[in-house]
Amino acid sequence: MTIAFSILRSENPIIISIDGRLDAISANSFETSIHDYLSQKNDNLIFDLEKLAYISSAGIRVFLLLINKLEASKKKIGIINPDEMVKEIIEISGLKDYMPIFEDIENAIASFKRV
Amino acid sequence: MTRVKNKSFAFYLSVYILSIVILIFTFFLIYNYTVSRKLLLKNVEENARHLSNAAVNQIESYFKCIEKTAQSTALFMAKTDTLHYPSRQILKDILSSNPEIYGSCLAFKPYISNGNTIYNAPYCFKTNNQLCYKNLADTSYDYLSWDWYRIPAEGNHKIWSEPYFDEGGGNVLMTTFSVPIYQSYGDTGSFMGVLTTDVSLQWLNDLLAGIKIYDSAYAFLISNSGRVLSHPQADLIMKENILEIAKGTNNTEFQIVLQHMMQGKTGFEKVQRAFSDRKSWIYYTSLANNTWSLGFVIPESDLYADLQLLNKDLFYILITGIILLIGFILLIANKLTKPVRKLAGMMHKESEAFISMPIPEIKESTEIVMLNDSFRYLQKELKRYISHLKDVTIAKERIESELQIASKLQLSMLPDANKANVFKNKIDITSYMQAAKEVGGDFYDYFFIDRSHLFFAIGDVSGKGMGAALFMSSTITLLRAYAKIAGNDLCRILQLTSDYLQQNNPEKYFVTLFTGILSLETKELTYLNAGHNYPVILSEDAEIILINHTHMLPLGIIKPTQISPSHITLHAKDVLFLYTDGVTEAMNEKQALFSTQSLLALLRNYAHPDKRKLIPSVCQALKTFTATAPQQDDITMLCLQLHNNESNQDLQLFFTDIQNISILTDIQHQIEIFLNLKEIPVKSMHRLMLVLEELITNAFKYAFSNIGNKTIEINIHVSSTHLEVEYSDNSHAFNINSAIAKSSSTSPGLDTLGKRGFYIIDKMTDTFTYRRENNKNISSFKIIKNP
Known part of the structure; x- marks a missing residue:
């Protein structure tokens, strides 16, 4: 198991913590599970990336697809606690414009509750 | 299912019975015909004799009467x-x-x-x-x-x-x-x-014509001079000599008969031709005082007409009888074989269907009932047997599959040196283990305790099979666990392992063990031998050194007392060869052992510069020696060869027969170890992995289709400022460079999912170049060592 996620908060905004490596091998199963989980939900999402050790373009793609999906229902995605490398990839890939990085969990919740 | 075209039981029964019946009837008909004919002839002869005698008497009395009249007149006249x-x-x-x-x-x-x-x-x-x-x-x-x-x-x-x-x-x-x-x-x-x-003599004709034996039979009268006196054919009378007529028929039998008649004889004979008749019987007799002869001609066709009629009737009766018999046999055979056919039909079914089929109730005949009972018994037995077999098979399959799992599990516990080897630049490790059964008690192990210290071990648990395998697995686990705790202290590792094994060993297994810690920097080997076969050092100039020192008893039974390890410093290119007694005690069909001498001789004569081929050549020698004899004991070998120097700073990874993208895990693992050794920051490693992942994912997505043996080669050279990487694969030509050039001109957005990878490569690398060589895509790039 190179990737796992756990739900830290299940009401709006939902907070999901991701643990492991999000690479070409794990991206598919992660994508399926997260979509399964979100299929009954219609809330804003905050990803806690503290335990995400690695992300490649395959992982970026999963986030992009999520953003795409949530945009249709005017919902938003935010992230907290990315490590330096993960943050770099998110910045390089241009994902930052669609998926804001919050300083901490309170900020993120406060920001999304307002929406 | 095709039915065999066999003749049925009814067919055989009909053929056999009918053959016999026809044979008997034929014999009967022939016998009947022959005897009837004989009787008939006898009867006819008798009849003819009586009739002719009557005729003769009548004629003679007539003539006597005439004579008497004349004589009495003569007498009267004389007087x-x-x-x-x-x-x-x-x-x-x-x-x-x-x-x-x-x-x-x-x-x-x-x-x-x-x-x-x-x-x-x-x-x-x-x-x-x-x-x-x-x-x-x-x-x-x-x-x-x-x-x-x-x-x-x-x-x-x-x-x-x-x-x-x-x-x-x-x-x-x-x-x-x-x-x-x-x-x-x-x-x-x-x-x-x-x-x-x-x-x-006119009345003679009338008289003779009145005698009827058969329809076309007739009488004739000749004189002894051969004149025809009476005959149904009037034109023959007195016209010719009878012998002339007989000559005309060209039949000597008839001529003889006529001569006999002229001689006054009596007889009953067959002639081929009589007057104008074919095949006839002639009865003839003479008139006593008259020198005439009376003959009866009875044509054979006439004679046998009744007999033939009788035979014809008999034949029809026979045919009718046979037809009835066939019908009857078929009916009986059908009735008798019906249950047999039913039973036979059952046998053509699958055994599963057969055992669940109802056996028909049969009452006809004893033998069939016996057969039926046998079937019932067979069905019962088969049912019992199949259910038993199912149980046994399930049990056996379960054991086998468990053994297979155990075997796989055991092998997976051992490090696989044949995979891409991270220690390539400092040390070459090759290994071999072949259990005598599915699982064995032999093992080897090696791992880095820290960046420059390699721990290795080879061991042999007493006994074979599952018990030995379990003991081996606990030994290998203990060694690994205690090596993490005790680090470089070999004695302590052994002490702890030994204590644990000894305390938890109700079956009193023991394990011989050779363990060592090799410093890759100083080439110093610290080792302990717990009753194991002596390892061998092959120096570059083919010198053989036996490490013949035992420090302690095998582990598991007796608590070791004072132990202190030995040390030896190896030289560059030295080969350390370790093995278990399965090698030296391999047995051939003559119960002879391979022996340590043979092994040492083989090692001494091993001239090939590539020491990675050493283990395969020992295997070959063992195979040649044991030939068809079954393997008696687990065979395990471990071979370590130090490299020449440390100037080679490159990591070379080479993967063949790649199935899918999960190879990334292996690559990542190898690179992590290598870069850790080189003290490269995690950030650079991540960048490197990002780029490699993009390249490999890209190859799998677009360029690897229809390639049989997918191969990837990665070479990483650490320079003072950069990681200089060369990546190549044997996928179809794909110019990554131009893809990168395109992607870098557009800013990333939600609509440019596919190009994001190339964008990342562009951002992460310096001087990315692509070339196509020998049907390979080769990408070279640099990544900053300390970003």
């Missing part, structure tokens, strides 16, 4: 004065009192009645029921020279003349009886003349 008695009256009396007498003549001796007349022969005959008279003397008919007169006159004989046609009279066939008259009155004994009586 009377004949000459003066009116001869005309005598003749008239004869004719009127004997209707069968046609004419009568009194031929007197010359001059006896009248001295002047020579001839006097009054003749009386019937014409149209009137009596006529004439004197033969009037006709110039010299009767004296005729047989009818001459023979009685000369010899005092009575005589019947040869039959003749009376041309003057009724033109009928006649015969004449002549009797001499002697004067007994007065002058005694003097010859007076001859009295003749003519009789017609």
Whole structure:
């Protein structure tokens, strides 16, 4: 198991913590599970990336697809606690414009509750 | 299912029974025909004899009667004065009192009645029921020279003349009886003349025609001179000599029969041809006093007509009988074999279907009931057997599959040196383990305790099989665990392991062990030998050094006391060869052991520079030695070779036969170890992995389709400022460089999912170049060492 996620908060905004490596091998199963989980939900999402050790373009793609999906229902995605490398990839890939990085969990919740 | 075209039981039964029946009937018919024929012939002969005797008697009595009339007249005349008695009256009396007498003549001796007349022969005959008279003397008919007169006159004989046609009279066939008259009155004994009586033979035809034996059978009469006197064919009568006719038939049998008849014989014979008839039987007999012969011709067709009719009827009865018999046999056979066929039909089913099929109830015959009972029994037994077999098979399969899992698990516990080897730049490790059974008690292990210290071990648990395997797995686990705790302290690792094994060893297994810690920097080897086979060091100049030092007893039973490890410093390119007793004690069919001497000799003579081939060549030698003998013990070998120097800073990874993208995990793992050794920051490693992942994902997405043996090669050189990487794969040509160039011109957005990878590569690398060489895509790039 190179990737796992756990739900830290299940009401709006939902907070999901991701643990492991999000690479070409794990991206598919992660994508399926997260979509399964979100299929009954219609809330804003905050990803806690503290335990995400690695992300490649395959992982970026999963986030992009999520953003795409949530945009249709005017919902938003935010992230907290990315490590330096993960943050770099998110910045390089241009994902930052669609998926804001919050300083901490309170900020993120406060920001999304307002929406 | 194809049914075998066998003849049925009914068919065989019919054929056998009918053959016998037909044989018996044929024999019966032939016998019946033969015997009936014999009887018939006998019967016919008898019949013919009776009929002919009757005919003969009738004829003879007729002639006797005529003779008597003539003789009594002659006698009367002898006693009377004949000459003066009116001869005309005598003749008239004869004719009127004997209707069968046609004419009568009194031929007197010359001059006896009248001295002047020579001839006097009054003749009386019937014409149209009137009596006529004439004197033969009037006709110039010299009767004296005729047989009818001459023979009685000369010899005092009575005589019947040869039959003749009376041309003057009724033109009928006649015969004449002549009797001499002697004067007994007065002058005694003097010859007076001859009295003749003519009789017609016409009545013979009627008589013979009246005798009927068979429809087409007929009688005929011949004289001894061969004249036909009576025959149904009127034109034959008196016309020809019978022998001429017989010659005409060209049949000697018939000629012989006729000659016999002329000789007055009696017989019953078969001839091929009689007159105009084919194949006939002839019965013949003579008329006693008459020198005539009577014959009956009975055509065979006629004779056997009834017999053939009888046989024909019998044949029809036989045919009808056989047809009925066939029907009956088929019916019986069908009835008898019906249950058998039912049972046979069951046998063609799958065994599963067979055991669940109901056995038919049969009451017909004992044997079939027995068979049926046997089937019932067979079905029951089969049911029992199948269910038992199922249980056994399930149990066996479970054990086998568990053993297989255990075997896989055991192998997976051992490090795989044959995979891409991170230690390539400092040390080459090759290994081999082959358990005698599915699982074994041998093991080897090696891992880095820290960046420059390699821990390795080889061991052999007493015994074989599952117990040994479990003990081995706990040993290998303990060693690994304690190596993490105790680090470089080999003694402590062994002490802890030994204690644990000893305390938890109810079956009293023990394990021989050789462990060592090799410093890759100083090349110093620290080792402990717990009763294991002595390892061998092969130096570069083919010198053999046996590390023949035992420090302690095998682990597991007795707690070791004071132990202190030994040290030895290896040289560059030295090879350390470790093995278990499965190698030296490999046994051939003659129960001979491979021996340590053979192994050492083999190692001494091993000249190949590539020491990675050492283990395969030992394996080959063992295989040659043991030949077909089964492997007795687990065989394990471990071979370590130090590299020449440390100048080679590159990591070379080479993967073949790649199945899918999960190879990334292996690559990542190897790179992590390598870069850790090189103390490269995690950030650079991540960048490197990002780029490699993009390249490999890209190859799998677009360029690896239809490539059989997918191969990837990665070479990482650490320079003072950069990681210099060369990546190549054997996928279809794909110019990554131009893809990168395109992606970098557009800013990333939500609509540019596919190009994001190339964008990342562009951002992460310096001087990315692409080239196509030897059907390979080769990408070279640099990543900053300390970003």
